[in-house]
Structures are given as C-alpha cells and as structure tokens.
Amino acid sequence: MNQKSFQTIQEIGAFALKERLSVFTGANVEMDSISSVEGHIDTVTQIPPDHHSVCSASRLFLEGVHFDPTYTPFALLGNKMMIAAMSPLIARRVKPTHMTVTVAVPNKYSVEMIEEFFSGADQQCKNLDLVLTCADVTASHQQFVVSVHCSGYEKILLSSDSGTNANRSTEPGDLICVTGDLGAAFAGLRILLREKKFWMEQPEQDFQPDFTGYEYVVGRQLHPENPLPFLLALQSTSIKPGIILPVTEGLIPTLKNLLRISKRSVKVYSPAIPIAIETRAVADEMEEDADKYAFYGGEDFEFLFTLPDHVVPQLETEYHGFSVIGEVTKEDAELEDHGEGPVVVLYTGEGDRIIIEAEGNKRP
Template identity: 30%
Template sequence: MEERTEIENLGEFGLIEYLTRNIELHNAGTILGVGDDAAVIDHFGKQTVISTDMLVEGIHFDLMYTPLKHLGYKSVVVNLSDIYAMNAVPTHITMSLAFSNRFSLEALNEFYEGVYAACERYKVDLIGGDTSSSKKGFVISVTAIGEVAPDQYVKRSTAQKGDLLCVSGDLGAAYLGLTLLEREKQIFLENPKVQPDLENQTYIIGRQLKPEARQDIIEFLAEKEIRPTSMMDVSDGLSSEILHICKQSNVGCVLYEEKLPIHDQSRSMAMQFGLDPTACALSGGEDYELLFTMKQEDYDKITLNEEIAVIGYITEADQGSHIITRSGNKHQITAQGWNAFK
C-alpha cells in the first residue's frame, strides 16, 4: 500500500522545509531563496526582493463580513508588508485571481478598487496577472517585487546576543476584530433581524479588514540610520515570529509582558470575550507590524518614536526563549503563545 502522511502533522513551516530540502540553485544572482519574508536577486548592483502570498476564501477570508474593496486592499498590503520586512521598498505587484461565476463584474470591480487604492497609497504598480475560473470560491495570489540598495536587505537569521527586540504599532487587535466579526456573524445567522453593533469597535475591525504595511517604520529606520540586525513581519502571531528569529539566528530571548503594546480597545474587547489580552497579542496574528532586533547603541534614536516598543532582548541560544509576566513569573514562549495560554 502507498504511504500516506498527513500534512497537518508537519505544519506549514515543516512542510516548506521538507519540500525545499533538496533545492538546487542554478543562478549566481540568487542571493537569498526560500525561508525568509522574501527572496533576493542580484540585478547588476541593485537588488530585487520578491515575495508571494495566496489568500483562499473560507480559509483566509469570509466574504460574509469582508467587503470586496477591503479584501482587494488587504491582499496587496499583506504582500507589501513582506517586502518592507526585508528593509526594502515595494515597487510592483502581479495579481492572479480565480473566481466562480457567482462573482459579477461589479463585484470584481469593487475588489480592484481596493487593489488600486493600495497601489496608490504605497506607490506600487500592478504590472501583470491572470484571471481564471474556479469551480467554487475565490482565490487570490499576489507577488510583490521591491528593491533594496546592495546588501541592505535584512534577514531573519542575523539577530545577535544583546540586541534589543522591538515591535511596531500594537498587537492582537486584528485577531480581536476577527473574533468580533465571527461572533456577529453567528448572531446574524441565528437571527437575521439583529443588526450588528460594531460602532464602538472601529479600531479592531479596521485592523482586521484593512491593515496597513509599516512603510513609515522602514522610512524612520533609514532616516535615523538604524539598520535592524534582523526583521520580519507579524502575520502568524508575535510568539511564532519571535521563535522564527530565534531559531534562524540561533539565539534565545527574553520578552516582557508589560512591554507588549496593546491598544485600549483590544484590551477591553479581550476582557469582554474572556480572553487574556497578552495571549491575544502573542498569538493573534495578522497584525502586519514589524518585529525587529537592533543594536543597543541605537536605543536613543528610537525613544521618541511612539510607534516602536522595545519588548525584550536577545540572549544566547541555550537560555531559551521566555516571557517574564507582570507578576514576575517566567514562561517558555511557544508558537501558540506561552504555556499559560492553554
């Protein structure tokens, strides 16, 4: 009988590692391949940065509460976020779509309005794509292309002991926005006469439906001549991303619960749902903030920027990766948040 291994046993990252274990590179210009936010290609001096993401209906988005225009915007932004996370500037995107005949031209048009709004906001050009039918559901695949000055790209694997661990913006809001939308959807499905009351929750819903990529942080770092020692964007959740940096850089870290930037609206919504705000910040995902490490001597340059929080520091690998809670307890960081999350 043929062997059958379930993919869920490996997880996405295990799967990627497995499938790419035998990759052979043929082109001298391939500077960085699979395994970071984006790949880097040398083009006679200037370097090209490339990243790709796929969004699948029913897995990544629910059209019941996702306006198509927001979806178009978000599908561009999440890809640009990967380019910024390389310390690069996005310049172009391609976009391929598959959709069933339940989508009208007006619906597609609305989606593209969001795409073009994101292109305008971030000054990137849509240069190609493919449109195709699907039997069922909507699939969006975007490839983003950017550029970076020679060897100025920042990888995940170069954090060093003593570096400060920093994150932009705030965390957990997108997850709480999603939780709220899912709850309102259930209420609506049970009783279509009840109108959702989302008025006081515009921040967390906006973070879920219309995230932005942190172009401003990359510009700020360049202006202050701070080159992060490692960087990635927060798409799967802070603790998962921290563990990527630690594993790929072969370092450990200490993280302080009290330093985690959490918006007031996130905190109160978490309480309403009976969730721990810290757990939401650690494991929520879809924040599209930048997580980076930098040399301690650069600390003075960032103190006035309220959009950057120092949340911990890098240690040697054998120290492991830990979070110190407000009460002073020490927990190991796991990809699902720290253990207390369970």
C-alpha cells in the same frame, strides 16, 4: 502511500514544512545570482542583476481560509491583500514597486464585485506609489482565490553601493522590539464572527451589525495600517536592524522564527508587549486572555526587529511607534537545562517564567 507513512502538516507545523520544501530549488544556478531568504514563512527571492537586487515575494489567499466575504467588503479585501503581500519585502528593507494579481473567480461573484476588489487594490497601490497589474483571471469551482506577487529593488534604500539592507544576524544583548500594538486584528475578527453568528441566527430579519466601541479593532482586521512609515524611518536614520520579521501569525510564531534565524535564545517580558485598551476590552468581554490574542492572533502586519541597545534612542527620534519587549540572551546557567536548542523565555506579569522551544532547531 501506506497509512504508517502519512504525516499531517499539523504535526510538524508550517515553518518545519517550509524548511523541508526548501530543498526543491530547481535548476542548479549560482547562489550569488538567485537566493531565498531563510526563516520567513513568506519567502523572499533575491535576484541581483548587475549588483541591483530585485526582491520579490508571493502570497496566495483562499476564500474560507484567509478571508470571509460575509463580513469583508471586496474593496477592503483588495486593500488588505496589498498590505499582506508587501510585508515580507518591508522586512527586507525593500520598498515595493510592483504588484501583480491573479484571481480565480467562481460564478457566484459578479463582475462588479471583482471590479470592487481591484478598485481597493488599486487605491492602496496608488497610496503607496506602486504599479498594479492584473495578470490573469480564470474560473474557480467554488472559492475565490487570489495570488499576489510583490516585487521591488533593494538598491532603492541603500545609502551606498556596498552592504545589504538586511544583516540577518543579531548579537547577545540586542533588544527585541515590535512596531504598533498586537492582537487588535484578532480582537476585530472575534467581533466580526460574533456579529456573523447573530446574523445567521436571524437571517430573515433586517440585521445591522453593531460595531459601536469596536471601531479600532474591526478597522485593524479589515483595513491594516500602512507599513511604510517604519521603513522610511529606517531609511532616514540609516539604521539597519539585525533582523526584521513580519508579525503575520502572532508574536509567538514570529519569536520562534527569530530563534531559527539567529540560533540564539531570547527573553521576552509579557507586561511590555503593546496591547491596545480596545483589544483588552474585547478579550474581557469574551472572557478570554488578551495576551493570547497578541501571542497567536495574527494578521496584525506589524514588525518584530532587533537593535543594539545604543541605537534605540536614535530610532525613537524618527519613529515613535515601537516598543521594546525583550532582549537576545547570552548563554548562561539559566538556560542550561534547555540545551537542545534556543528557546524563548517568557516572563509573565506575575513573575512566572515560561520556556517556549523552537521545534526542529538544534543549538550548535
């Protein structure tokens, strides 16, 4: 490969790379037998034998990239990875049933530490009524590496034998909603990194981190909340959102993902984005922008979804933990100067309008 043909992943982004790799599909099987959901950075594979859809998703976690054992107890790490792995299935309205975990372990970690990791994963699986299997344990040179495969049956949440759990479409005028609050996990990460820095500056002292006043944000980083109540609320009301997406990389990347799937522009109102008081307090202390925590922070493991306006009150009767932050737009003169593809129109609290484009996506 010559130097001129070398293109970094950062130049095109993770979503664009995912789209380019999607052409490598292996054997030429019938698409009604095996399919992959487009648009997710975490691809969900759907295999329907005898009209019973089996959905699965896989996640890979690398030490130093996705987690830092310095401030993450191994039990909480196992717990958190189960939540992260199931998020793509929840977005398909599928209740996970099985978790399969494979680990590559360097010799700097003891048997007891790996047992602690699996005890955390086991406790989360028991809480969520999932079967946990340790598929393989192998050696690693330096990094602790974890692969998690999550699967479930789509038919579990179907109210009838017809239809599908995820429509994967939306219409102009649909409202854009998010569950929970955003940016808290990143705020927790900022506190953990600060305490780690203090510890590294005085390694010989008996250092004890001080999380007083930061319990909520640190908890959101180390111990994400159970996502099943949202899924069960959809089940009890028989509501089928047009599109559901896991918010794993921050709100803005998720909105760009929404543009790619829906092929429609959206309006989002910054003051409506749910950000906890504790998150704003951390941002103020760090002299940073709390909105950016929500926009780009990631690891909140909440969900963004679209609903027709008249359906929102029905969901509110069963599930109060969501906020309306915007709407899917109609084609109008306001967006004509951005005609190459759908965009996010972000309205700030000061009344300014910011246009955010979805790279690589052209409007028909």
